[in-house]
Amino acid sequence: MTEDILLKNYTTFKCGGNARFFDEPTNEQEIIDDLKYAKDNNLDVFVLGGGANCLISDKGFDGLVIRTAGLAKEINITEDGDTATVTAGAGIKLISFAVKVANAGFAGTEFATGIPGTLGGAVFMNAGAYSGEMRDIITKVRYIDGDGIPHEVGGDDLKLGYRTSVFAQMARQGKVFVITRIEAKVRRGNIEEINSKINEYKTKRTTSQPLDVPSAGSTFKRPEGYFAGKLIDDAGLRGYSLEGSNAQVSPKHCGFVVNNGGKASAQDVYDLIRDVSDKVYGKFGVRLEPEVRIIGEFDGMPDVNVMSFGFKYGEPAEADLVFDVRTLKNPYWVPELRPLSGLDKPIIEYLDGFEETEGFVEGLIKDTSDAIAKRPDGAGKFTVAVGCTGGHHRSVFCAQRLAAGLKASGYHVVTRHRDILKDNADG
Numbered sequence: 001m002t003e004d005i006l007l008k009n010y011t012t013f014k015c016g017g018n019a020r021f022f023d024e025p026t027n028e029q030e031i032i033d034d035l036k037y038a039k040d041n042n043l044d045v046f047v048l049g050g051g052a053n054c055l056i057s058d059k060g061f062d063g064l065v066i067r068t069a070g071l072a073k074e075i076n077i078t079e080d081g082d083t084a085t086v087t088a089g090a091g092i093k094l095i096s097f098a099v100k101v102a103n104a105g106f107a108g109t110e111f112a113t114g115i116p117g118t119l120g121g122a123v124f125m126n127a128g129a130y131s132g133e134m135r136d137i138i139t140k141v142r143y144i145d146g147d148g149i150p151h152e153v154g155g156d157d158l159k160l161g162y163r164t165s166v167f168a169q170m171a172r173q174g175k176v177f178v179i180t181r182i183e184a185k186v187r188r189g190n191i192e193e194i195n196s197k198i199n200e201y202k203t204k205r206t207t208s209q210p211l212d213v214p215s216a217g218s219t220f221k222r223p224e225g226y227f228a229g230k231l232i233d234d235a236g237l238r239g240y241s242l243e244g245s246n247a248q249v250s251p252k253h254c255g256f257v258v259n260n261g262g263k264a265s266a267q268d269v270y271d272l273i274r275d276v277s278d279k280v281y282g283k284f285g286v287r288l289e290p291e292v293r294i295i296g297e298f299d300g301m302p303d304v305n306v307m308s309f310g311f312k313y314g315e316p317a318e319a320d321l322v323f324d325v326r327t328l329k330n331p332y333w334v335p336e337l338r339p340l341s342g343l344d345k346p347i348i349e350y351l352d353g354f355e356e357t358e359g360f361v362e363g364l365i366k367d368t369s370d371a372i373a374k375r376p377d378g379a380g381k382f383t384v385a386v387g388c389t390g391g392h393h394r395s396v397f398c399a400q401r402l403a404a405g406l407k408a409s410g411y412h413v414v415t416r417h418r419d420i421l422k423d424n425a426d427g
Protein backbone atom coordinates (compact mmCIF):
# COMPACT_ATOMS: atom_id res chain seq x y z
CA MET A 1 0.00 0.00 0.00
CA THR A 2 1.27 3.47 -0.84
CA GLU A 3 0.20 6.98 0.14
CA ASP A 4 -0.55 10.18 -1.79
CA ILE A 5 -0.77 8.76 -5.29
CA LEU A 6 -1.86 11.11 -8.07
CA LEU A 7 -5.02 9.65 -9.59
CA LYS A 8 -5.03 11.73 -12.78
CA ASN A 9 -2.51 9.21 -14.13
CA TYR A 10 -5.07 6.44 -13.72
CA THR A 11 -8.09 8.02 -15.40
CA THR A 12 -8.82 8.55 -19.09
CA PHE A 13 -10.02 12.11 -18.27
CA LYS A 14 -6.44 12.86 -17.15
CA CYS A 15 -7.48 14.93 -14.17
CA GLY A 16 -8.02 14.43 -10.45
CA GLY A 17 -6.05 14.70 -7.19
CA ASN A 18 -4.36 12.28 -4.83
CA ALA A 19 -5.53 9.10 -3.17
CA ARG A 20 -4.61 9.21 0.50
CA PHE A 21 -3.95 5.45 0.37
CA PHE A 22 -3.57 3.42 -2.81
CA ASP A 23 -3.07 -0.27 -3.51
CA GLU A 24 -3.02 -2.62 -6.49
CA PRO A 25 -3.76 -6.06 -5.04
CA THR A 26 -2.71 -9.06 -7.11
CA ASN A 27 -5.08 -11.62 -5.58
CA GLU A 28 -8.22 -11.94 -3.45
CA GLN A 29 -6.31 -12.32 -0.18
CA GLU A 30 -4.65 -8.95 -0.77
CA ILE A 31 -8.07 -7.43 -1.46
CA ILE A 32 -9.36 -8.90 1.80
CA ASP A 33 -6.32 -7.44 3.63
CA ASP A 34 -6.96 -4.03 2.04
CA LEU A 35 -10.63 -4.09 3.03
CA LYS A 36 -9.75 -5.07 6.59
CA TYR A 37 -7.21 -2.24 6.77
CA ALA A 38 -9.86 0.21 5.56
CA LYS A 39 -12.40 -1.06 8.08
CA ASP A 40 -9.97 -1.05 11.01
CA ASN A 41 -8.91 2.50 10.15
CA ASN A 42 -12.39 3.75 9.32
CA LEU A 43 -11.39 4.66 5.75
CA ASP A 44 -13.73 5.18 2.80
CA VAL A 45 -12.95 2.83 -0.09
CA PHE A 46 -13.10 3.49 -3.81
CA VAL A 47 -12.49 0.73 -6.35
CA LEU A 48 -10.83 1.91 -9.54
CA GLY A 49 -10.88 -0.20 -12.69
CA GLY A 50 -9.50 1.40 -15.84
CA GLY A 51 -10.68 4.86 -14.77
CA ALA A 52 -12.49 5.22 -18.12
CA ASN A 53 -15.75 6.38 -16.57
CA CYS A 54 -14.63 8.40 -13.57
CA LEU A 55 -14.26 12.08 -12.78
CA ILE A 56 -12.18 12.26 -9.60
CA SER A 57 -12.05 15.55 -7.70
CA ASP A 58 -8.89 17.70 -7.71
CA LYS A 59 -9.12 17.39 -3.92
CA GLY A 60 -8.51 13.67 -4.41
CA PHE A 61 -9.99 10.81 -2.44
CA ASP A 62 -9.54 10.90 1.32
CA GLY A 63 -9.53 7.14 1.82
CA LEU A 64 -8.22 3.97 0.20
CA VAL A 65 -8.30 3.51 -3.58
CA ILE A 66 -8.08 -0.14 -4.61
CA ARG A 67 -7.04 -0.38 -8.27
CA THR A 68 -7.85 -3.72 -9.87
CA ALA A 69 -5.35 -3.64 -12.74
CA GLY A 70 -2.96 -5.88 -10.80
CA LEU A 71 -5.40 -8.78 -10.49
CA ALA A 72 -4.78 -12.06 -12.36
CA LYS A 73 -4.78 -11.60 -16.12
CA GLU A 74 -5.78 -15.05 -17.33
CA ILE A 75 -8.81 -15.64 -19.57
CA ASN A 76 -10.06 -19.24 -19.78
CA ILE A 77 -12.29 -20.36 -22.61
CA THR A 78 -13.95 -23.75 -22.08
CA GLU A 79 -15.67 -24.96 -25.23
CA ASP A 80 -18.80 -27.04 -25.08
CA GLY A 81 -20.16 -27.79 -28.55
CA ASP A 82 -21.37 -24.56 -30.09
CA THR A 83 -20.98 -22.53 -26.96
CA ALA A 84 -18.17 -21.66 -24.58
CA THR A 85 -17.91 -20.54 -20.99
CA VAL A 86 -15.34 -17.81 -20.49
CA THR A 87 -13.95 -16.95 -17.06
CA ALA A 88 -11.66 -14.01 -16.48
CA GLY A 89 -10.30 -11.73 -13.76
CA ALA A 90 -12.03 -8.38 -13.22
CA GLY A 91 -8.87 -6.32 -13.78
CA ILE A 92 -8.43 -7.48 -17.37
CA LYS A 93 -8.99 -4.87 -20.07
CA LEU A 94 -12.43 -5.34 -21.63
CA ILE A 95 -10.89 -4.89 -25.09
CA SER A 96 -8.32 -7.73 -24.51
CA PHE A 97 -11.11 -9.98 -23.25
CA ALA A 98 -13.40 -9.20 -26.20
CA VAL A 99 -10.66 -9.64 -28.81
CA LYS A 100 -9.46 -12.93 -27.30
CA VAL A 101 -12.98 -14.38 -27.37
CA ALA A 102 -13.53 -13.16 -30.93
CA ASN A 103 -10.18 -14.57 -32.11
CA ALA A 104 -11.18 -17.95 -30.67
CA GLY A 105 -14.12 -17.93 -33.11
CA PHE A 106 -16.89 -17.00 -30.68
CA ALA A 107 -19.46 -14.27 -31.30
CA GLY A 108 -21.03 -11.90 -28.78
CA THR A 109 -18.15 -9.67 -27.67
CA GLU A 110 -17.72 -7.64 -30.88
CA PHE A 111 -19.54 -4.64 -29.36
CA ALA A 112 -16.90 -4.46 -26.60
CA THR A 113 -13.76 -4.42 -28.76
CA GLY A 114 -13.59 -0.60 -28.62
CA ILE A 115 -14.72 0.09 -25.04
CA PRO A 116 -11.85 1.17 -22.73
CA GLY A 117 -11.59 0.04 -19.11
CA THR A 118 -11.67 -3.26 -17.26
CA LEU A 119 -14.09 -6.15 -17.12
CA GLY A 120 -15.05 -5.24 -13.55
CA GLY A 121 -15.91 -1.69 -14.57
CA ALA A 122 -17.83 -2.96 -17.60
CA VAL A 123 -19.98 -5.23 -15.43
CA PHE A 124 -20.56 -2.45 -12.88
CA MET A 125 -21.65 -0.06 -15.67
CA ASN A 126 -23.24 -2.72 -17.91
CA ALA A 127 -21.13 -1.17 -20.65
CA GLY A 128 -22.50 -1.41 -24.15
CA ALA A 129 -22.36 -0.13 -27.70
CA TYR A 130 -23.90 -0.83 -31.11
CA SER A 131 -26.85 -2.82 -29.69
CA GLY A 132 -24.64 -5.05 -27.57
CA GLU A 133 -24.08 -4.87 -23.82
CA MET A 134 -22.51 -6.88 -21.01
CA ARG A 135 -25.98 -8.16 -20.10
CA ASP A 136 -25.94 -10.28 -23.29
CA ILE A 137 -22.93 -12.34 -22.21
CA ILE A 138 -22.37 -12.19 -18.45
CA THR A 139 -23.74 -15.12 -16.43
CA LYS A 140 -21.97 -14.90 -13.09
CA VAL A 141 -19.87 -12.46 -11.08
CA ARG A 142 -17.74 -13.05 -8.01
CA TYR A 143 -17.09 -10.27 -5.55
CA ILE A 144 -15.65 -9.71 -2.08
CA ASP A 145 -17.77 -7.66 0.32
CA GLY A 146 -16.52 -5.04 2.77
CA ASP A 147 -16.17 -7.68 5.49
CA GLY A 148 -13.87 -9.75 3.23
CA ILE A 149 -16.52 -12.37 2.46
CA PRO A 150 -16.74 -13.74 -1.12
CA HIS A 151 -20.10 -13.94 -2.93
CA GLU A 152 -21.32 -15.07 -6.32
CA VAL A 153 -24.25 -13.45 -8.06
CA GLY A 154 -25.72 -14.45 -11.41
CA GLY A 155 -28.70 -14.30 -13.77
CA ASP A 156 -31.43 -11.78 -13.02
CA ASP A 157 -29.84 -10.97 -9.68
CA LEU A 158 -27.15 -9.06 -11.59
CA LYS A 159 -29.90 -6.51 -12.41
CA LEU A 160 -28.13 -5.41 -15.57
CA GLY A 161 -29.96 -2.48 -17.18
CA TYR A 162 -29.07 0.64 -19.11
CA ARG A 163 -25.66 1.60 -17.61
CA THR A 164 -26.59 0.02 -14.32
CA SER A 165 -26.27 -3.23 -12.38
CA VAL A 166 -26.76 -4.60 -8.91
CA PHE A 167 -23.22 -3.31 -8.26
CA ALA A 168 -24.11 0.26 -9.22
CA GLN A 169 -27.08 -0.08 -6.85
CA MET A 170 -24.89 -1.43 -4.05
CA ALA A 171 -22.41 1.45 -4.52
CA ARG A 172 -25.30 3.95 -4.39
CA GLN A 173 -26.29 2.43 -1.08
CA GLY A 174 -22.80 2.99 0.31
CA LYS A 175 -21.79 -0.69 0.27
CA VAL A 176 -18.13 -1.59 -0.18
CA PHE A 177 -17.18 -4.50 -2.47
CA VAL A 178 -14.64 -5.54 -5.09
CA ILE A 179 -15.60 -7.56 -8.17
CA THR A 180 -12.87 -10.13 -8.74
CA ARG A 181 -14.01 -12.56 -11.46
CA ILE A 182 -16.64 -12.84 -14.13
CA GLU A 183 -18.11 -15.69 -16.13
CA ALA A 184 -19.60 -15.22 -19.59
CA LYS A 185 -21.38 -17.45 -22.11
CA VAL A 186 -20.71 -17.03 -25.83
CA ARG A 187 -21.70 -19.00 -28.92
CA ARG A 188 -19.60 -20.10 -31.86
CA GLY A 189 -19.70 -17.67 -34.78
CA ASN A 190 -18.37 -17.18 -38.24
CA ILE A 191 -14.92 -15.61 -37.95
CA GLU A 192 -15.35 -13.46 -41.08
CA GLU A 193 -18.65 -12.07 -39.80
CA ILE A 194 -17.12 -11.44 -36.40
CA ASN A 195 -14.15 -9.58 -37.89
CA SER A 196 -16.34 -7.61 -40.25
CA LYS A 197 -18.50 -6.43 -37.32
CA ILE A 198 -15.40 -5.47 -35.32
CA ASN A 199 -14.03 -3.46 -38.25
CA GLU A 200 -17.38 -1.77 -38.86
CA TYR A 201 -17.63 -0.68 -35.21
CA LYS A 202 -14.01 0.50 -35.23
CA THR A 203 -14.62 2.70 -38.26
CA LYS A 204 -17.80 4.11 -36.70
CA ARG A 205 -15.94 4.93 -33.50
CA THR A 206 -12.92 6.56 -35.13
CA THR A 207 -15.04 8.68 -37.46
CA SER A 208 -17.56 9.85 -34.84
CA GLN A 209 -15.64 10.04 -31.52
CA PRO A 210 -12.77 12.31 -30.36
CA LEU A 211 -10.48 9.41 -29.46
CA ASP A 212 -7.30 11.53 -29.53
CA VAL A 213 -8.40 13.80 -26.64
CA PRO A 214 -8.78 12.72 -22.96
CA SER A 215 -12.40 12.01 -22.01
CA ALA A 216 -14.54 9.39 -20.31
CA GLY A 217 -16.60 8.60 -23.39
CA SER A 218 -20.25 9.65 -23.28
CA THR A 219 -20.50 12.07 -20.39
CA PHE A 220 -24.27 11.87 -19.92
CA LYS A 221 -26.74 9.02 -19.81
CA ARG A 222 -29.26 8.80 -22.60
CA PRO A 223 -32.47 10.42 -21.27
CA GLU A 224 -35.56 8.38 -22.08
CA GLY A 225 -36.80 9.28 -25.56
CA TYR A 226 -33.81 11.49 -26.44
CA PHE A 227 -30.10 11.40 -27.27
CA ALA A 228 -27.86 13.46 -25.00
CA GLY A 229 -25.51 14.46 -27.84
CA LYS A 230 -28.40 15.68 -30.01
CA LEU A 231 -29.96 17.73 -27.20
CA ILE A 232 -26.58 19.35 -26.51
CA ASP A 233 -26.07 20.07 -30.20
CA ASP A 234 -29.61 21.45 -30.54
CA ALA A 235 -28.96 23.71 -27.55
CA GLY A 236 -26.13 25.26 -29.57
CA LEU A 237 -23.39 23.84 -27.37
CA ARG A 238 -21.18 22.04 -29.92
CA GLY A 239 -17.58 23.00 -29.05
CA TYR A 240 -18.80 24.99 -26.01
CA SER A 241 -16.53 25.71 -23.07
CA LEU A 242 -16.57 28.04 -20.06
CA GLU A 243 -14.24 31.01 -20.12
CA GLY A 244 -10.64 30.16 -19.23
CA SER A 245 -11.35 26.43 -19.09
CA ASN A 246 -9.83 23.62 -21.13
CA ALA A 247 -12.87 21.40 -20.65
CA GLN A 248 -14.97 21.48 -23.79
CA VAL A 249 -18.03 19.90 -25.37
CA SER A 250 -16.32 17.98 -28.15
CA PRO A 251 -16.81 19.64 -31.54
CA LYS A 252 -16.70 16.12 -33.03
CA HIS A 253 -19.24 14.43 -30.73
CA CYS A 254 -21.47 16.60 -28.53
CA GLY A 255 -22.06 13.74 -26.07
CA PHE A 256 -18.39 13.83 -25.03
CA VAL A 257 -16.89 16.40 -22.68
CA VAL A 258 -13.16 16.44 -23.42
CA ASN A 259 -10.08 17.64 -21.57
CA ASN A 260 -8.15 19.60 -24.18
CA GLY A 261 -4.41 19.03 -23.96
CA GLY A 262 -4.99 17.31 -20.60
CA LYS A 263 -4.92 20.83 -19.11
CA ALA A 264 -8.41 21.01 -17.60
CA SER A 265 -8.84 20.45 -13.89
CA ALA A 266 -11.50 18.06 -12.63
CA GLN A 267 -13.35 21.16 -11.38
CA ASP A 268 -13.33 22.60 -14.94
CA VAL A 269 -14.88 19.39 -16.22
CA TYR A 270 -17.42 19.31 -13.38
CA ASP A 271 -18.44 22.96 -13.96
CA LEU A 272 -18.96 22.30 -17.67
CA ILE A 273 -21.01 19.16 -16.99
CA ARG A 274 -23.31 21.13 -14.69
CA ASP A 275 -23.55 24.09 -17.01
CA VAL A 276 -24.41 21.94 -20.01
CA SER A 277 -26.99 20.01 -17.98
CA ASP A 278 -28.58 23.29 -16.78
CA LYS A 279 -28.61 24.82 -20.26
CA VAL A 280 -30.24 21.77 -21.82
CA TYR A 281 -32.78 21.68 -18.98
CA GLY A 282 -33.51 25.38 -19.44
CA LYS A 283 -34.07 24.93 -23.18
CA PHE A 284 -35.82 21.55 -23.43
CA GLY A 285 -36.93 20.69 -19.87
CA VAL A 286 -34.91 17.46 -20.03
CA ARG A 287 -32.40 16.88 -17.23
CA LEU A 288 -29.13 15.29 -18.38
CA GLU A 289 -27.68 13.03 -15.69
CA PRO A 290 -23.96 12.23 -15.79
CA GLU A 291 -23.08 8.70 -16.85
CA VAL A 292 -19.58 9.47 -15.62
CA ARG A 293 -19.10 8.57 -11.95
CA ILE A 294 -18.32 11.69 -9.95
CA ILE A 295 -15.94 10.90 -7.10
CA GLY A 296 -15.10 13.20 -4.18
CA GLU A 297 -15.97 16.79 -3.39
CA PHE A 298 -16.38 19.55 -5.97
CA ASP A 299 -17.08 23.26 -5.47
CA GLY A 300 -20.68 24.08 -6.27
CA MET A 301 -22.04 20.62 -5.60
CA PRO A 302 -25.71 21.00 -4.76
CA ASP A 303 -26.06 20.96 -0.99
CA VAL A 304 -28.50 18.49 0.50
CA ASN A 305 -29.39 18.06 4.15
CA VAL A 306 -30.58 14.57 4.94
CA MET A 307 -32.40 14.49 8.23
CA SER A 308 -33.84 11.57 10.14
CA PHE A 309 -36.64 12.24 12.59
CA GLY A 310 -39.51 10.72 14.58
CA PHE A 311 -43.06 11.51 13.50
CA LYS A 312 -44.18 11.70 17.11
CA TYR A 313 -42.55 15.13 17.28
CA GLY A 314 -44.09 16.22 13.97
CA GLU A 315 -42.60 16.74 10.53
CA PRO A 316 -39.59 19.10 10.39
CA ALA A 317 -40.81 22.45 9.10
CA GLU A 318 -37.62 23.06 7.13
CA ALA A 319 -38.00 19.90 5.01
CA ASP A 320 -38.56 20.31 1.26
CA LEU A 321 -39.41 16.62 1.01
CA VAL A 322 -40.56 14.17 3.68
CA PHE A 323 -40.44 10.37 3.50
CA ASP A 324 -42.38 8.12 5.82
CA VAL A 325 -40.43 4.89 6.31
CA ARG A 326 -42.78 3.34 8.87
CA THR A 327 -43.70 0.62 6.36
CA LEU A 328 -40.29 -1.03 6.84
CA LYS A 329 -40.32 -3.71 9.55
CA ASN A 330 -39.47 -2.32 12.96
CA PRO A 331 -36.35 -3.71 14.71
CA TYR A 332 -37.71 -2.37 17.99
CA TRP A 333 -40.01 -5.37 18.19
CA VAL A 334 -37.13 -7.84 17.95
CA PRO A 335 -36.23 -8.38 21.63
CA GLU A 336 -32.47 -8.79 21.14
CA LEU A 337 -32.28 -5.68 18.97
CA ARG A 338 -34.40 -3.49 21.23
CA PRO A 339 -31.55 -2.16 23.38
CA LEU A 340 -29.39 -1.22 20.40
CA SER A 341 -29.20 2.18 18.80
CA GLY A 342 -29.79 3.09 15.18
CA LEU A 343 -26.68 2.12 13.31
CA ASP A 344 -25.45 -0.98 15.11
CA LYS A 345 -24.52 -3.80 12.77
CA PRO A 346 -27.33 -6.21 13.79
CA ILE A 347 -29.89 -3.50 13.05
CA ILE A 348 -28.44 -2.78 9.64
CA GLU A 349 -28.38 -6.52 8.89
CA TYR A 350 -31.98 -6.91 10.07
CA LEU A 351 -33.23 -4.06 7.88
CA ASP A 352 -31.03 -5.13 4.96
CA GLY A 353 -32.45 -8.63 5.25
CA PHE A 354 -35.80 -7.82 3.62
CA GLU A 355 -36.22 -8.15 -0.08
CA GLU A 356 -38.14 -4.88 -0.28
CA THR A 357 -35.42 -2.80 1.42
CA GLU A 358 -33.25 -2.34 -1.67
CA GLY A 359 -36.10 -1.17 -3.91
CA PHE A 360 -37.35 1.02 -1.09
CA VAL A 361 -34.00 2.80 -0.69
CA GLU A 362 -33.64 3.12 -4.49
CA GLY A 363 -37.04 4.83 -4.50
CA LEU A 364 -35.92 7.33 -1.85
CA ILE A 365 -32.80 8.19 -3.88
CA LYS A 366 -34.71 8.53 -7.15
CA ASP A 367 -37.55 10.62 -5.73
CA THR A 368 -35.08 12.95 -3.99
CA SER A 369 -32.95 13.36 -7.14
CA ASP A 370 -36.08 14.06 -9.20
CA ALA A 371 -37.31 16.65 -6.70
CA ILE A 372 -33.92 18.41 -6.68
CA ALA A 373 -33.69 18.36 -10.49
CA LYS A 374 -37.06 20.14 -10.78
CA ARG A 375 -36.02 23.07 -8.60
CA PRO A 376 -35.26 26.43 -10.14
CA ASP A 377 -31.64 27.61 -10.30
CA GLY A 378 -30.31 29.20 -7.10
CA ALA A 379 -33.00 27.63 -4.91
CA GLY A 380 -30.34 26.92 -2.24
CA LYS A 381 -29.95 24.03 0.11
CA PHE A 382 -32.43 21.16 -0.21
CA THR A 383 -33.61 19.38 2.92
CA VAL A 384 -35.03 15.90 2.80
CA ALA A 385 -36.37 14.32 5.97
CA VAL A 386 -36.85 10.61 6.63
CA GLY A 387 -39.16 9.74 9.46
CA CYS A 388 -40.27 6.67 11.38
CA THR A 389 -42.35 6.09 14.49
CA GLY A 390 -40.48 8.08 17.02
CA GLY A 391 -37.11 6.44 17.38
CA HIS A 392 -34.27 6.28 14.98
CA HIS A 393 -33.76 2.70 13.81
CA ARG A 394 -35.47 2.82 10.44
CA SER A 395 -35.16 6.55 9.86
CA VAL A 396 -31.39 6.64 10.51
CA PHE A 397 -30.85 3.51 8.42
CA CYS A 398 -32.79 4.94 5.48
CA ALA A 399 -31.24 8.39 5.89
CA GLN A 400 -27.73 6.89 5.80
CA ARG A 401 -28.50 4.91 2.67
CA LEU A 402 -30.17 7.90 1.04
CA ALA A 403 -27.17 10.10 1.90
CA ALA A 404 -24.73 7.55 0.42
CA GLY A 405 -26.82 7.36 -2.75
CA LEU A 406 -27.01 11.13 -3.13
CA LYS A 407 -23.28 11.43 -2.50
CA ALA A 408 -22.61 8.86 -5.20
CA SER A 409 -24.85 10.88 -7.55
CA GLY A 410 -22.77 14.03 -7.10
CA TYR A 411 -24.42 15.91 -4.23
CA HIS A 412 -22.69 17.42 -1.24
CA VAL A 413 -24.55 15.83 1.65
CA VAL A 414 -24.81 16.60 5.34
CA THR A 415 -26.73 14.20 7.58
CA ARG A 416 -28.18 14.72 11.00
CA HIS A 417 -30.75 13.18 13.32
CA ARG A 418 -33.33 15.44 14.90
CA ASP A 419 -33.92 15.16 18.64
CA ILE A 420 -31.89 12.00 19.01
CA LEU A 421 -31.93 12.11 22.80
CA LYS A 422 -35.69 12.50 23.07
CA ASP A 423 -36.38 9.89 20.42
CA ASN A 424 -34.16 7.05 21.42
CA ALA A 425 -36.62 5.53 23.82
CA ASP A 426 -38.68 4.19 20.97
CA GLY A 427 -38.09 2.43 17.64
Ligand SMILES: Cc1cc2nc3c(=O)[nH]c(=O)nc-3n(C[C@H](O)[C@H](O)[C@H](O)COP(=O)(O)OP(=O)(O)OC[C@H]3O[C@@H](n4cnc5c(N)ncnc54)[C@H](O)[C@@H]3O)c2cc1C
Nearest residue numbers: 049050051052053117118120121122124127128179216217
Ligand atom coordinates in the same frame (compact mmCIF):
# COMPACT_ATOMS: atom_id res chain seq x y z
C1 LIG B 1 -13.07 6.97 -25.51
C2 LIG B 1 -14.09 6.28 -24.64
C3 LIG B 1 -15.13 5.60 -25.24
C4 LIG B 1 -16.08 4.94 -24.45
N1 LIG B 1 -17.09 4.26 -25.05
C5 LIG B 1 -17.99 3.60 -24.31
C6 LIG B 1 -19.04 2.82 -24.92
O1 LIG B 1 -19.12 2.72 -26.13
N2 LIG B 1 -19.93 2.21 -24.11
C7 LIG B 1 -19.84 2.28 -22.76
O2 LIG B 1 -20.68 1.68 -22.06
N3 LIG B 1 -18.88 3.00 -22.15
C8 LIG B 1 -17.94 3.65 -22.88
N4 LIG B 1 -16.96 4.37 -22.26
C9 LIG B 1 -16.94 4.47 -20.79
C10 LIG B 1 -16.09 3.36 -20.12
O3 LIG B 1 -15.22 2.79 -21.06
C11 LIG B 1 -16.97 2.26 -19.53
O4 LIG B 1 -17.90 2.78 -18.61
C12 LIG B 1 -16.15 1.19 -18.82
O5 LIG B 1 -16.93 0.05 -18.63
C13 LIG B 1 -15.55 1.65 -17.51
O6 LIG B 1 -14.69 0.63 -17.04
P1 LIG B 1 -13.50 0.99 -16.04
O7 LIG B 1 -12.82 -0.27 -15.67
O8 LIG B 1 -12.65 2.04 -16.62
O9 LIG B 1 -14.32 1.54 -14.82
P2 LIG B 1 -13.91 2.75 -13.86
O10 LIG B 1 -14.09 4.03 -14.59
O11 LIG B 1 -12.61 2.51 -13.24
O12 LIG B 1 -15.06 2.60 -12.76
C14 LIG B 1 -16.42 2.77 -13.08
C15 LIG B 1 -17.24 2.32 -11.86
O13 LIG B 1 -17.08 0.91 -11.69
C16 LIG B 1 -16.56 0.61 -10.39
N5 LIG B 1 -15.66 -0.51 -10.53
C17 LIG B 1 -14.72 -0.70 -11.49
N6 LIG B 1 -14.12 -1.89 -11.31
C18 LIG B 1 -14.66 -2.45 -10.21
C19 LIG B 1 -14.44 -3.67 -9.50
N7 LIG B 1 -13.55 -4.57 -9.90
N8 LIG B 1 -15.17 -3.91 -8.39
C20 LIG B 1 -16.09 -3.00 -7.96
N9 LIG B 1 -16.34 -1.85 -8.59
C21 LIG B 1 -15.64 -1.56 -9.71
C22 LIG B 1 -15.87 1.88 -9.93
O14 LIG B 1 -15.86 1.96 -8.53
C23 LIG B 1 -16.73 2.96 -10.57
O15 LIG B 1 -17.82 3.27 -9.74
C24 LIG B 1 -15.99 5.00 -23.04
C25 LIG B 1 -14.91 5.69 -22.45
C26 LIG B 1 -13.97 6.32 -23.24
C27 LIG B 1 -12.81 7.02 -22.57
